[in-house]
Structure formats: structure tokens, C-alpha cells
Amino acid sequence: MAKIKAEYIWIDGNSPTPKLRSKTKILDGPVTKLSQIPEWGFDGSSTLQAEGHDSDRAMSPVAFVPDPIRGGDHILVMTEVLYPDGKAHETNKRVNLEKVAKDHEARESWFGIEQEYTFFRGRSPLGWPEGGYPAPQGPFYCGVGADEVFGRDIVEQHMEACLHAGIGISGINAEVMPGQWEFQLGPLGPLEVADQLWIARWLLYRIAENHGVNATLHPKPVQGDWNGAGAHTNFSTKEMRADGGYSVVEAACKKLGEKHEEHVAVYGAYNDMRLTGLHETCSIHDFRYGVSDRGASIRIPLPTVKQGKGYLEDRRPSANMDPYEVCAILIKTVCS
DSSP: EEEEEEEEEOOOOOOOSSOOEEEEEEEEEOOOGGGGOEEEEEEEEGTSSTTBOOOOEEEEEEEEEEOOOOOOEEEEEEEEEOOSOOBBBOOOOOOHEEEEEHHGGGGGGGGEEEEEEEEEEEEEEETTTTTTOOOOOSSOOOOOOOTTTTOHHHHHHHHHHHTTTTTTTEEEEEEESSTTEEEEEEEHHHHHHHHHHHHHHHHHHHHHHTTTEEEEESSSSSSSSOOOOOOEEEEOOOHHHHHHTHHHHHHHHHHHHHHHHHHTTTTTTTTTOSSSSSSOOTTTTTOOOTOOOOTTEEEEHHHHHHTTOOOOOOHHHTTTOOOHHHHHHHHHHOOO
């Protein structure tokens, strides 16, 4: 049997925004099913998930994909964190999404997530003059040319890596602030989109590392008249996608308005710095929905109106949101 490298990825206990961790285990390969990948352990006292006197925590594999960086039969393994007795750790938000998704599986929820992020080299966004500012926002969104776009080589490598890994990436674009980009995942089911987003984030960090660049998901990476970074979440149920589904979309928008505070509470740390009512956002203190309105909390896309069915876009989640939490609360609010 050939030996393969399995990169175990998990979410730590950092607060208010969890970080990704990973380490490598050598396994007999090739691996063709999840049951072939064993549970593994780590030092939870070094990841804010345990005390030193009781530090062992378990990683239980939940998904795996081919490793596009190492190639061959090597794999990336997404895991969830458990106590040694098998109980879910408090930082494990996946277990709740699994339950919510199962309770409402008849509604066939689909998600598409637009992950914005910002490249930094040292203390400056990529492409920004040292200690200074670039030209005002305007030409950078979906721009082309070395004077407007920074980090494209990393973005292309990341897109290629996601495709190689079988991740459901559906597009990329340069964003409004220079050094800022976005990739889109989906449409996928709730567990698939959340697991894949975490793996795609890990790949982004890992590939940028090779270039001496780091990618941040902070919702307001630069103070002032610059766009923040979000993770707009597109959501639909089978009723929304069926003929006459527009009325179901509108009903969902109204339900989301009734639970606005509960949603914002789990939509990412420092989101108040981004949701100001400026830079294509609605204020964190307000809720409204509208057709084709990028200044609304929820945007109903034009194709949904034209076809009389489709999906809604929740523009409130920040770039650093946990997709396990966002998917769970969207299903719960809309489908309950």
C-alpha cells in the first residue's frame, strides 16, 4: 500500500473569530471513502479549546477532497472537534447545522456564498503604496491591468486548486477596494457549502503563504472611505425555486426581518464596522429588503423577479462569518 499525506483541518477556539489549524498524518492510501480516515487528536490547550491539565481533543473527519497542493493521492480532510468521549466541543458549530438541516431536509435548501477577502503584504493591503493610499475606489472592481488589479496570480492558483479539489467554486472577481477579491461557491446544500467554504479558505491562506501574502476576512480591513468585506449568502428552498415561488421569497424576507437581531448576532465579529449604511450596505440597526437593492439587508435579484421564482441574497453576513452558523439560522428562520 502506498503512503499518502492527509492534511487534517479544524476550526480552533479563537474568539471572537475562529481560525483554521491543520496538521499532517501519514495514512495507507489511496483513500476512497470517509470511513478509511481515522479520528485524530490535538493539543486543545494550544488552540483555546482545552486547559493544560485536560488538553486532548479529537478531530472527527466529516469531508475530504484531493489535495491540489501536494497532488497525487494526498488529501485534505475537514474535521469537527469533539471531546475524547465523543461529545461535540462548544466550538463545533457544525453539529447544530447537521441537526437543523436534517429537521428541514424536505425543504431542500440551497446556498451560494460570495466570499470577499483582502490580501495584505505586511501591514499594507496588496498593491497599496507603503504608508499611503491608492487612487479612490472606482476602477478596481472587476478591473484589469497592473495599475488596478493586485494578486491575480494567487487568485488564479486558488481557483485552479478549488477546481482540482472538486470544490463547487462558481466564479471569482476583483472587488471594489484594491487588493480585495471575491470567490463564489454553490449552489450547494448546507453541509456541503459550509464544509467546502472552510476548505476553500484554508487553500486560500495556504497558497497566499507561498507568495509571502496573507488573506484577511476582517469585515473592515481599512478604515475610511473604503468598502468592507462581506460573505453575501444566497438562499433558496424548493418552494422558492418552483413556479410561483416569488411570493415565498417575499414571505421569507419578512420572516428574516422579524429575526434581524438574532441573525446579526451570528453574522460575524466587527460587522458593525462594515454595516454602516454606506458602501453598499444597510445599517446594522435597520432592516429592509428590496429588488436589485445593494443597499438593502436582503436583495431580491432581478432574475427572481423576472422569472417569478428563484432566491434571495442576504447581504448582512461579514467575510469572517462561520458558514455553519449562517446556514443554520437561515434554514431555521425561513423554514420553521
